[in-house]
Amino acid sequence: MKFPHTRLAAFVITCFVGAAHAGVLPEDRADLLYFRYDGGGVEITGPSVLVRKSIGEHVSVAANYYIDMVSSASIDVETTASPYEDERTQGSLSMDFLHGKSTYSVGYVTSDESDYTAKTLFGSISHDMFGDLTTISFGYKEGQNEVFRNVIIDDVKINDPTFAEEMNSKSFSVSISQIITKNMIMSGQYEVITDEGFLRSPYRQIRFFVDPFTQDTQPEVYPNTRSSNAASVRAKYFLPYRAAIDGMYRFYTDTWGVVGHTGELGYVHPLGGHWIFEARARYYTQTKADFYEDIFPRADYANFMARDKELATYDAVTAGLTATYEFKIDRFPWLAKGALSLRYDYMTVNYDDFRDARFSLGIFGVPPEDPLQPGTEPLYKLNANIMQLYISAYF
């Protein structure tokens, strides 16, 4: 269980639905992406393919196939487990139906890996109004997930036959896109998500004090439900010399006590007839969940206990550059445009209450030569390099 898969599905849905503007079908295109994430002891590589094609004047179909190849020795794995390799595949299919000023979208996403399966169904309605100055959209999605736990028996990785859990997720969103001036567009979105079922990792452990100098670990204990509210606003402005600047802010809060703020700035600059350069910076900060602690005072300290750094207090900065080269090929008149893009992002995350327990617990069961007292380890930092190479064809 490398990623929260229902969330991944949510993003694919966002992409598919977001591409469907009310009143006009999305353009036909095909994209092939190769990505590589390397940070915090985790390396993820893989391809993703996205194809979108119109059928007649009123229907557009999109399909996506995505593979994550994970090689992980993250800090969680180093302190309480063994390094692993795994693969996840995801397939998506969606359809958009254009009817007058409205677009109706439906889709299905399925994701499979050795210890997690996810199936998500989604639909949305978008409508243009006020002379096409305004687009309002409503979306709903529902996910069903099965959680398993891998164990290694005789050097063979299998699902633990005594462990099988479920998690279901529902989401409702409303969004509005508004033309402000002939150079500026804004959009806002509000989304409610509710999860019910098995919400923790079947592997992760919390740690607790046995005495002031000794610690031990036990499995996490999570609530069975989580409800979140997120609201975002974004704007994009066309500059006088054919360039664009954009900004985004998102506020997030949930029933676990996490409050998050996200801000992003971007700048797009075409150069000559073929090049487009884009710079982007993103800041994120959040408070911890109510039941998160880096180290608990004792075993079974509370009804709910988490040590997922995703639920800790921290801030993160990501900055990146994209270079795109657009071209046409005379021999292929059916190809309206091709584009080759290279994007690089650097991400740094600074945790306020998640300590680097490798200094006390050791790595893969091997204690450090000079272990630090539990709770006095340095705070953990994560740096990651994210590279994407993709080619796009427009028809």
Added chain:
Amino acid sequence: MRIRGLILITLAVLSAGCSSIEPWVKPYDRENLADPIMSFSRAPISQDFLDHVFESREGSRGATGGGGGGCGCN
């Protein structure tokens, strides 16, 4: 009773306003908005992957889409 009246008046004003709104940016004035560089996500396949990276490592989730709209630049 007073609240119900207020709601009725508000709805009446809003519906009247809706029917009389003139688009202040005419379709022929939307050339800049129709430029591909004005899209909130020029490369959805790339944005999806990066959103995935963030969501996998952050407590927040949702409301990341581009608002479901474009510029209505038919």
